[in-house]
Amino acid sequence: MNFKELNFTAEVLEGLDAMRFEKATPVQEKTMPHIIAGEDLIACAQTGTGKTAAFLLPILDKLVRTGHQGTNTLIIVPTRELAIQIDQQLAGFSYFLDVSSTAIYGGNDKDEWNRQKTALTSGADIVVTTPGRLIQHLTMGYVKFDQIQHLILDEADRMLDMGFYEDIMQVVGFLPKQRQTLLFSATMPPKIRELAKEILNNPAEVTLSISKPAEGILQAAYVVYDTQKIPLINSLLKDKDLPSIIIFSSTKSNVKEITKSLVTNGFNAKSIHSDLEQAEREEVLREFKNRNIQILVATDIIARGIDIEKIDLVINFDVPRDAEDYVHRIGRTARAQTQGVALTFINEKEKLEFHKIEQLIEKVVYKVPLPPDFEDGPVYDPEEIIARRKKGKNKYGNKRNFKKKSGDQTKSE
Numbered sequence: 001m002n003f004k005e006l007n008f009t010a011e012v013l014e015g016l017d018a019m020r021f022e023k024a025t026p027v028q029e030k031t032m033p034h035i036i037a038g039e040d041l042i043a044c045a046q047t048g049t050g051k052t053a054a055f056l057l058p059i060l061d062k063l064v065r066t067g068h069q070g071t072n073t074l075i076i077v078p079t080r081e082l083a084i085q086i087d088q089q090l091a092g093f094s095y096f097l098d099v100s101s102t103a104i105y106g107g108n109d110k111d112e113w114n115r116q117k118t119a120l121t122s123g124a125d126i127v128v129t130t131p132g133r134l135i136q137h138l139t140m141g142y143v144k145f146d147q148i149q150h151l152i153l154d155e156a157d158r159m160l161d162m163g164f165y166e167d168i169m170q171v172v173g174f175l176p177k178q179r180q181t182l183l184f185s186a187t188m189p190p191k192i193r194e195l196a197k198e199i200l201n202n203p204a205e206v207t208l209s210i211s212k213p214a215e216g217i218l219q220a221a222y223v224v225y226d227t228q229k230i231p232l233i234n235s236l237l238k239d240k241d242l243p244s245i246i247i248f249s250s251t252k253s254n255v256k257e258i259t260k261s262l263v264t265n266g267f268n269a270k271s272i273h274s275d276l277e278q279a280e281r282e283e284v285l286r287e288f289k290n291r292n293i294q295i296l297v298a299t300d301i302i303a304r305g306i307d308i309e310k311i312d313l314v315i316n317f318d319v320p321r322d323a324e325d326y327v328h329r330i331g332r333t334a335r336a337q338t339q340g341v342a343l344t345f346i347n348e349k350e351k352l353e354f355h356k357i358e359q360l361i362e363k364v365v366y367k368v369p370l371p372p373d374f375e376d377g378p379v380y381d382p383e384e385i386i387a388r389r390k391k392g393k394n395k396y397g398n399k400r401n402f403k404k405k406s407g408d409q410t411k412s413e
């Protein structure tokens with residue numbers, strides 16, 4: 001579908017032209033007609049599909065047509081990084097438009113708080129925010145939300161995972177009942193349905209192939225012992241001329257250790273994790289986006305939602321515990337129809353988890369043999385483990401202990 005078919009105003013089409021968007025992506029094609037028609041909407045779509053533009057463009061178009069009357073649109077997102085990114089995309093689209101927007105999030109100084117206060121008091125047209133910081137402003141009494149016509153919840157499943165249900169309901173209490181509400185989520189667990197029932201009105205529903213990595217991603221995996229993981233990274237990256245690489249790990253301690261080893265071996269690597277101040281995180285992300293850093297080592301803090309273009313390689317240092325996180329992590333590469341490679345390191349304990357991921361994505365990922373100078377890694381035999389478990393025996397032939405496995409990793413964000 002061509003954007004012209006949606007009868008967008010000349011100004012919005014000009015913005016699209018400047019961003020070099022020619023054809024609508026499937027999520028845009030399916031959701032935009034509902035949004036333009038003013039319907040409430042539940043959209044099941046993952047990052048990398050173009051969902052941000054899907055909700056921004058119809059709203060910008062309406063704003064151009066109707067003019068300003070205070071804050072018109074509230075976009076609630078789980079993380080600061082995503083808030084900043086959406087605000088940046090807004091700035092790109094609205095370059096030719098008379099539309100103002102602001103990003104509201106915590107972790108900053110008094111000047112920033114005052115800037116946010118001014119934006120909320122003067123009624124920026126579009127407010128992109130994390131729930132916690134917005135509530136801090138709302139309770140001060142100066143926020144003007146009586147003209148809100150659109151509420152958008154982006155990455156709603158992530159927000160509920162992060163415990164924001166009550167916060168979202170509190171914010172909704174400050175908004176006019178008569179409004180259009182759009183809920184975007186990568187997954188649709190029952191709690192999302194509950195939230196939708198509470199705050200949406202007779203919504204249209206759009207589902208786009210859930211949990212499937214983009215077509216252009218070449219996926220492969222190495223089955224390794226933990227002690228082989230860091231040497232393998234160094235070996236794989238040696239003499240490779242790849243400008244942009246992300247390495248994900250679930251734990252802060254791994255992230256630090258990997259970065260240390262890479263730097264010691266002469267790589268241009270930096271890390272991003274929740275121990276860093278917000279300003280430091282933004283700086284690292286900026287440097288990486290500007291290609292001043294070749295390798296970014298990160299916890300899942302940036303796995304979802306963050307749009308970094310043209311990542312050549314994503315390495316999963318460990319198998320993500322949540323299969324959805326796998327899709328999000330590898331979604332950093334091959335964005336919007338480009339090519340990319342995603343490699344995952346699987347240790348003995350992670351075989352079953354990885355098998356579940358393969359089932360979810362309906363694809364058997366190729367297991368690459370270790371380089372010749374490495375000792376053999378473990379055998380990849382998840383089916384055998386499952387069969388053994390079904391018989392009630394563990395790998396030593398003993399009766400299986402049915403106690404729930406406690407995670408041996410601490411998720412950092």
Ligand code: AMP
Nearest residue numbers: 021023024025047048049050051052336
């Ligand atoms: P998102 O899923 O919103 O994070 O978008 C993923 C990436 O696709 C972003 O870099 C967008 O700028 C890009 N994108 C979104 N829609 C289009 C489109 N219609 N044509 C080209 N690129 C797009």
